[in-house]
Amino acid sequence: MKNVVFKFGGASIKDADAIKNVASIVLQQQPKLVVVSAIAKTTNAFENLVNQHIKSESISEQLKKIHHFHSEIINSLFDGEENEATENLNKIIQYCEQYLAHNKETDYDEVYDQIIPAGELLSSKILGSYLQSLNVNLTWLDARKILRTNNRFRKAEPKIDESKTNLNSSCNENSIHLIQGFIGGTDQNLMTTIGREGSDYSAALFASFLDADELVVWKDVDGVLNADPRYFNDPELIPSLNYKEAIELSYYGATIIHPKTIQPLAQKNIPLSVRSFQNTDNKGTTINNSGKIAPSTSIYIYKPNQLLITLESEDLSFFGEDKMQQIYHHLFEHKLEVNLVQNSAVNCSICVDNDPQKTESLIESLSSDYKLLYNEHLELLTVRQYQEQLLEGLIQKKEIVIEQKTRSTVKLLLKSKTA
Ligand code: ASP
Ligand code: MG
Numbered sequence: 072m073k074n075v076v077f078k079f080g081g082a083s084i085k086d087a088d089a090i091k092n093v094a095s096i097v098l099q100q101q102p103k104l105v106v107v108s109a110i111a112k113t114t115n116a117f118e119n120l121v122n123q124h125i126k127s128e129s130i131s132e133q134l135k136k137i138h139h140f141h142s143e144i145i146n147s148l149f150d151g152e153e154n155e156a157t158e159n160l161n162k163i164i165q166y167c168e169q170y171l172a173h174n175k176e177t178d179y180d181e182v183y184d185q186i187i188p189a190g191e192l193l194s195s196k197i198l199g200s201y202l203q204s205l206n207v208n209l210t211w212l213d214a215r216k217i218l219r220t221n222n223r224f225r226k227a228e229p230k231i232d233e234s235k236t237n238l239n240s241s242c243n244e245n246s247i248h249l250i251q252g253f254i255g256g257t258d259q260n261l262m263t264t265i266g267r268e269g270s271d272y273s274a275a276l277f278a279s280f281l282d283a284d285e286l287v288v289w290k291d292v293d294g295v296l297n298a299d300p301r302y303f304n305d306p307e308l309i310p311s312l313n314y315k316e317a318i319e320l321s322y323y324g325a326t327i328i329h330p331k332t333i334q335p336l337a338q339k340n341i342p343l344s345v346r347s348f349q350n351t352d353n354k355g356t357t358i359n360n361s362g363k364i365a366p367s368t369s370i371y372i373y374k375p376n377q378l379l380i381t382l383e384s385e386d387l388s389f390f391g392e393d394k395m396q397q398i399y400h401h402l403f404e405h406k407l408e409v410n411l412v413q414n415s416a417v418n419c420s421i422c423v424d425n426d427p428q429k430t431e432s433l434i435e436s437l438s439s440d441y442k443l444l445y446n447e448h449l450e451l452l453t454v455r456q457y458q459e460q461l462l463e464g465l466i467q468k469k470e471i472v473i474e475q476k477t478r479s480t481v482k483l484l485l486k487s488k489t490a
Contacts, residue, residue, distance in 0.1 A: 072247060076103065076286045077104070078286065084107065089348075090201055091148070097202065101247065105247065106250055107252060113194070116136065117186055124171045124182070137164065149204065163192055178224070181224045184261070185262055188262045191252065195211065202247070209246055211249050212241055212249065214252070214273065218234045218265075226265065238281065252270020274286055275336050279335040285344060291347070295320070298373075313359065316362075324373070324374040325370070343357070369454055379422045381421075382419050382437060384417055398419065405429045408424070413473055422449070422451060453483075455480050462483075466483060
């Protein structure tokens with residue numbers, strides 16, 4: 072086994088063929104540890120389930136849908152033969168049904184974390200059974216017992232030393248190990264999640280615990296691109312980046328890697344490769360200490376669905392450090408990250424991802440102290456190493472709500488003129 076960690080996201084295991092492809096990469100390359108996310112769209116499907124439960128709606132259709140989706144994949148992987156994966160699927164779905172039927176907990180985040188990890192448990196059980204059917208010597212690990220966290224549900228913080236010991240004592244010399252990303256467990260054996268798209272971060276922690284030689288994140292793109300192909304034409308591949316630049320990019324919202332992924336790797340100088348699971352001969356992007364972006368490459372980061380909240384003090388009192396501290400405290404309590412902030416003497420505007428589950432209660436708690444205005448359906452475009460003459464072309468038909476420029480970076484909060 073090579074002392075490397077592989078992470079496969081939801082898109083890489085989206086159906087039976089994709090899972091077979093992942094299995095062939097694993098068979099060929101023999102990594103020590105494989106980290107998986109839930110199968111594509113499953114986390115959203117479980118989120119819908121939790122939301123229905125919270126609204127006291129019936130969950131049975133949604134649960135059936137999730138069951139059916141996974142069951143089809145299992146059937147096609149095992150040609151309809153009886154399999155352990157089916158048994159595990161039934162158990163996990165039954166657990167969700169039972170938990171929600173008896174649940175009295177009202178804290179949304181806690182309920183969420185007792186259901187959402189089912190996605191990763193399902194995908195890892197299915198991939199695990201499939202690898203075993205190919206005679207891979209596989210050890211399936213339970214991240215709930217390995218990645219111990221505090222009980223800050225939906226944004227749980229891993230306990231590093233304990234988790235490191237747990238992982239190292241669960242790994243053996245001769246097998247490939249398979250574990251779930253994104254999920255963990257508390258000392259009271261409640262399940263936790265570490266933030267959406269967090270399995271990159273789990274993988275980085277595991278790589279650092281194992282002193283791995285490399286972490287490879289397998290993606291449906293060729294590597295880190297200078298723009299998101301969902302929103303921009305003809306993006307270019309960036310062959311190498313250093314840790315600092317990679318942190319900056321992910322912090323500004325480049326969705327290619329979770330912002331927390333880099334730090335545990337940088338601390339141990341473990342290189343991160345971002346590679347395509349479709350074009351496995353390509354080298355992709357390497358992120359390490361020395362990589363550099365060509366100075367002429369502009370990088371475009373686009374975040375749709377932004378909410379701008381403008382706060383004004385009721386009595387025209389000054390927006391000093393005390394108020395800012397209080398506002399940031401509210402944001403932290405609501406587990407929201409600030410994407411852009413702009414102050415004047417008597418007001419402050421904050422831009423966050425518009426997740427109503429969090430923003431509605433944030434607005435409620437801020438409105439007792441401030442006069443609030445808000446603006447929805449905004450888009451945040453950040454351009455690193457921008458070229459002034461190209462900006463005009465990017466903002467056609469858009470109104471600039473806020474513009475912030477430094478020498479290297481421009482942030483534009485935009486509103487469609489047609490909206
Ligand atoms: N399955 C989780 C999500 O969709 C975690 C991940 O994909 O990294 O957010
Ligand atoms: Mg994902």
